[in-house]
Amino acid sequence: xxxxxxxxxxxxxxxxxxxxxxxxxxxxxxxxxxxxxxxxxxxxxxxxxxxxxxxxxxxxxxxxxxxxxxxxxxxxxxxxxxxxxxxxxxxxxxxxxxxxxxxxxxxxxxxxxxxxxxxxxxxxxxxxxxxxxxxxxxxxxxxxxxxxxxxxxxxxxxxxxxxxxxxxxxxxxxxxxxxxxxxxxxxxxxxxxxxxxxxxxxxxxxxxxxxxxxxxxxxxxxxxxxxxxxxxxxxxxxxxxxxxxxxxxxxxxxxxxxxxxxxxxxxxxxxxxxxxxxxxxxxxxxxxxxxxxxxxxxxxxxxxxxxxxxxxxxxxxxx
Amino acid sequence: xxxxxxxxxxxxxxxxxxxxxxxxxxxxxxxxxxxxxxxxxxxxxxxxxxxxxxxxxxxxxxxxxxxxxxxxxxxxxxxxxxxxxxxxxxxxxxxxxxxxxxxxxxxxxxxxxxxxxxxxxxxxxxxxxxxxxxxxxxxxxxxxxxxxxxxxxxxxxxxxxxxxxxxxxxxxxxxxxxxxxxxxxxxxxxxxxxxxxxxxxxxxxxxxxxxxxxxxxxxxxxxxxxxxxxxxxxxxxxxxxxxxxxxxxxxxxxxxxxxxxxxxxxxxxxxxxxxxxxxx
Numbered sequence: 001x002x003x004x005x006x007x008x009x010x011x012x013x014x015x016x017x018x019x020x021x022x023x024x025x026x027x028x029x030x031x032x033x034x035x036x037x038x039x040x041x042x043x044x045x046x047x048x049x050x051x052x053x054x055x056x057x058x059x060x061x062x063x064x065x066x067x068x069x070x071x072x073x074x075x076x077x078x079x080x081x082x083x084x085x086x087x088x089x090x091x092x093x094x095x096x097x098x099x100x101x102x103x104x105x106x107x108x109x110x111x112x113x114x115x116x117x118x119x120x121x122x123x124x125x126x127x128x129x130x131x132x133x134x135x136x137x138x139x140x141x142x143x144x145x146x147x148x149x150x151x152x153x154x155x156x157x158x159x160x161x162x163x164x165x166x167x168x169x170x171x172x173x174x175x176x177x178x179x180x181x182x183x184x185x186x187x188x189x190x191x192x193x194x195x196x197x198x199x200x201x202x203x204x205x206x207x208x209x210x211x212x213x214x215x216x217x218x219x220x221x222x223x224x225x226x227x228x229x230x231x232x233x234x235x236x237x238x239x240x241x242x243x244x245x246x247x248x249x250x251x252x253x254x255x256x257x258x259x260x261x262x263x264x265x266x267x268x269x270x271x272x273x274x275x276x277x278x279x280x281x282x283x284x285x286x287x288x289x290x291x292x293x294x295x296x297x298x299x300x301x302x303x304x305x306x307x308x309x310x311x312x313x314x315x316x317x318x319x
Numbered sequence: 320x321x322x323x324x325x326x327x328x329x330x331x332x333x334x335x336x337x338x339x340x341x342x343x344x345x346x347x348x349x350x351x352x353x354x355x356x357x358x359x360x361x362x363x364x365x366x367x368x369x370x371x372x373x374x375x376x377x378x379x380x381x382x383x384x385x386x387x388x389x390x391x392x393x394x395x396x397x398x399x400x401x402x403x404x405x406x407x408x409x410x411x412x413x414x415x416x417x418x419x420x421x422x423x424x425x426x427x428x429x430x431x432x433x434x435x436x437x438x439x440x441x442x443x444x445x446x447x448x449x450x451x452x453x454x455x456x457x458x459x460x461x462x463x464x465x466x467x468x469x470x471x472x473x474x475x476x477x478x479x480x481x482x483x484x485x486x487x488x489x490x491x492x493x494x495x496x497x498x499x500x501x502x503x504x505x506x507x508x509x510x511x512x513x514x515x516x517x518x519x520x521x522x523x524x525x526x527x528x529x530x531x532x533x534x535x536x537x538x539x540x541x542x543x544x545x546x547x548x549x550x551x552x553x554x555x556x557x558x559x560x561x562x563x564x565x566x567x568x569x570x571x572x573x574x575x576x577x578x579x580x581x582x583x584x585x586x587x588x589x590x591x592x593x594x595x596x597x598x599x
Contacts, residue, residue, distance in 0.1 A: 030425070033422055033423075033424045034418065034424050035418075036415060036417050036418040037414070037415045037418040037419065039411050039414065039415070040411040040414070040415035040434075040475060043411060043472065043475065044476070047468060047469065047471075048437045048440070048445065048472050051446075051448040051449050051452075052440060052444060052445050054445075055444055055448055058447065114339075114342055117335055117339040117342065120331075120339075122339060123336060124336070124340065125339070127343070128340055128343035129343075129586075130583065130586070131343035132342070132343050133583070133586065133589070134346070134347055134579065135346055135347075135349070136582070137575065137578045137581075137582035138571075138575045138579070139549070139571070139574050139575045139578060140533055140535065140550075141533075141535045141553060141554060142550065142570070142571035142572075142574055142575050143349075143571070145554060145556075145557065145571060146349070146353045146568060146571045149557065149567055150352065150353060150564055150568060151349055151352065153564075156365035156366060156367050156564065158349075158352050158369060160367065160368075161366075161367055161368035161369040162369075165368045172367050191349065194346075195346070199589060199593065200590060200594055200598055202590075203598045238598065241594060241597060242594075245594065245595075248438070248439050251441065252441040252443065254535070255535050258539075269441075270441060270536070273443045273444070273446070273447075274443065274446075274536070274540070277447045283447060283451075286447055287447055290441075290445070290446075290447065293441050294441065294444045297439055297440055297441055298439075298440075301436060301439035301440075304435075305435065308595070308597055309428075
């Protein structure tokens with residue numbers, strides 16, 4: 001009983017010091033404490049968790065909404081077998097992994113370099129910082145369709161045009177989107193997500209104590225030694241944070257694939273789920289794909305929670 | 320040795336600003352080119368090579384509003400869904416954050432991680448049941464109310480995390496003192512907690528507004544005409560039978576403007592919001 005009704009440690013003194021007749025009052029008290037949390041918790045469970053449960057159930061069903069399809073029935077693991085044996089679905093899984101690793105890796109490295117540059121004082125630093133943030137503030141689908149149609153499009157795209165003006169022969173016929181669809185998507189997403197990671201890393205760099213760096217330089221450390229032994233350990237958790245958050249968003253990416261290549265040789269899992277249920281109307285396989293992406297995300301999330309948790313623990317310790 | 324260091328410092332003093340400005344310009348070029356394209360006449364906008372010096376015009380923007388299929392209803396839907404879902408998020412997240420930060424419930428950090436874990440599950444994994452439920456069970460296809468509820472759920476975890484980190488900055492000693500002096504919970508909330516956490520509420524609102532405004536997957540799957548939002552509309556501007564790029568650029572620029580304004584206005588709070596309040 002006491003363990004259920006024990007109040008939050010920061011507000012009331014320990015259980016042992018209270019007379020037993022107050023236990024009942026505490027029960028009410030702890031519900032009073034919990035009440036403000038309940039609407040948010042219930043709403044979130046209903047709107048986000050129930051659909052996942054439904055997806056899980058549907059992933060074991062043979063369920064197609066095509067007009068000529070047979071009725072629904074139990075399918076066992078058939079849908080999952082389809083996901084891992086059909087080349088198109090398998091390549092969606094592989095594309096998701098490949099593109100996420102490339103985008104997150106390159107963005108993190110670029111972001112670290114740019115954050116180090118912007119950590120110096122120079123004329124117009126505020127302007128450069130503002131310019132750097134801008135790509136992240138373009139609506140993702142708007143950015144994707146303009147990259148696909150205005151920048152990388154064969155012929156009238158900016159890149160072909162500039163290469164042509166620089167005298168590259170045959171520039172007008174360079175077809176980035178069809179020849180290198182994954183690379184095109186990777187470049188666009190690196191452009192959008194480097195600013196995000198850079199902002200987090202810059203915040204980390206600026207929280208570093210300047211006196212420590214000064215002391216290191218007085219003690220004769222060169223800038224490389226200072227970077228490796230002082231700065232890098234300090235920004236490590238900010239780097240981890242930006243990598244896990246970036247991964248969470250990039251694994252889920254749908255808009256860029258839709259807007260740039262329409263899935264041509266660059267389908268990722270979210271796009272495959274969309275196509276399988278929206279166009280092919282195979283609800284069972286679409287659900288199985290959804291379950292696969294959830295399992296992948298859970299693996300990433302485990303790392304993510306650890307990183308965020310360590311930051312939270314630090315904050316608690318600091319209070 | 321000393322001249323060597325001196326030289327290196329001088330090189331760094333010149334090289335760092337040049338490198339930084341160069342990188343900034345590279346990152347901003349696609350946006351500048353998008354704006355330039357949106358200001359060119361349709362036949363000037365898609366030439367090989369680009370017609371850099373073509374005359375500028377605002378016709379593409381006015382065309383978005385006056386064409387047979389105007390952008391206005393989509394913009395209104397975007398404003399409605401983003402603003403109302405943001406207000407709902409605040410109404411749910413502020414009490415929750417209060418119960419997690421100011422008078423923390425038992426095992427409050429478990430509740431925090433539950434909120435966070437829902438954010439880590441991809442939205443696409445729940446979309447099919449949501450689609451079937453709205454179209455076949457409650458029969459509300461193409462309805463902004465459905466989008467509002469989904470965006471509320473999408474942003475709620477972020478808002479709870481952000482608001483908790485802001486409310487955690489309210490010194491517990493002040494609240495204790497006020498409560499000993501006989502102040503009611505309501506009075507403590509309105510007189511002490513609200514003023515301190517107001518900047519946090521503003522930052523949280525901006526982040527939720529941006530994410531709701533940007534969302535395209537749910538909007539595309541769950542709406543067709545009546546509830547279509549800005550991001551879905553922009554996609555329909557790709558009409559390859561005529562010169563479409565200028566109008567597409569205008570549409571893309573127009574729907575990005577609110578986010579650019581909100582983001583630049585909240586630059587300092589942006590990091591804190593995007594890192595779920597983990598980075599101060």
